[in-house]
Amino acid sequence: MFIVGFKHRMCHIGTIKEDGSYVAKKKKTIITGKMIEIKGPLARHKIVKRVVNAFITTEYRKKGKGVVFRYPVEHLPNSQLLYIVRPGHKKNFDFKVDVAVNCGFEKGSHEEIALDLRKKKIKNPRKFKKLWEAIAEVYHCKENDVDVVLEKCGRLKKPFKSGVKPELLLKVIK
Numbered sequence: 631m632f633i634v635g636f637k638h639r640m641c642h643i644g645t646i647k648e649d650g651s652y653v654a655k656k657k658k659t660i661i662t663g664k665m666i667e668i669k670g671p672l673a674r675h676k677i678v679k680r681v682v683n684a685f686i687t688t689e690y691r692k693k694g695k696g697v698v699f700r701y702p703v704e705h706l707p708n709s710q711l712l713y714i715v716r717p718g719h720k721k722n723f724d725f726k727v728d729v730a731v732n733c734g735f736e737k738g739s740h741e742e743i744a745l746d747l748r749k750k751k752i753k754n755p756r757k758f759k760k761l762w763e764a765i766a767e768v769y770h771c772k773e774n775d776v777d778v779v780l781e782k783c784g785r786l787k788k789p790f791k792s793g794v795k796p797e798l799l800l801k802v803i804k
Contacts (some may be wrong), residue, residue, distance in 0.1 A: 635755045663688040663701040666714075668804075677771065682723050685716065688786055701725075704776070704801040706733060727802055734794040738802055746793040753792060760786055761796055768804050776800045 666684050668677050689699055704712035710730050718724030730736035736742065751758040760783045773779050776797060780786050786796045 658696045659693060660697050660698045660700060661688065663699060665702045665711075667703070671772055674771050674773055676759075677774070681714075685723060691717070693757075700728065704804070706730070706784070706801065707795065708733065708795055729802060733798055735802070741803065743799065746799065749793055750790050754790060756765065757786070757790065764796065764800060765803055768800050776804060 663684060666681055668680065668788045676740075676803045684701060685699070690750050699716040701715075703714050704713040706712055708730075709790050710733065713728040715728045716723075716727040727736045727738055747761075748752075750761065764779045764783050765785060767779050767782075768776060773782075775779070779800060780797060790796070
C-alpha cells in the first residue's frame, strides 16, 4: 500500500504582464503528494493500480473547488522534478504531465512531442531508430526505468543536435 504524504500551498494562478504587473485569475490550493516511482518491468495494469492508489490515498476527503494535486514522478537531468497534476482535462483518474518550461518543452503537449520526434527523424534517421526502440520499450512497460533504457541504447546519452533531450522525452512519454 502506498503511504502518501502531502504539503499544502495556496497560490494564485494568473498572468504576468509585460509591465511586470500580475493579474490573478483564480485562487487555488495545491497539494503535493509523495513521489510515485515506477521502476523495472511492471505490467501496465499494475502501474495504473499503483498510481490510482496514490491518488485515492492523497485525495481522500481533500477534493473540492480550486484544489489541485501534484505528484512528482521523475527526476529530470536539471535537478527538477516531473509532475503529474490532477484534475486533468477529463474526470475520474485523468491527469496532466507538468513539465518545467526551461526543460525544452513549452507546454509538453502531444503536438509538441510529435513535432520534436518528426524533426529528430528527419535530422538523424539512424539515431531516431534507436530512440523509437527506447520509446517502444518504455511504452510497452518492458522496462520502466528510463535510465536503464538509456544505458541499453548508449548512443542516446548524447542528445540530438536539436529539440528535447531523449531522457526528457522518454520520461514525459512514460
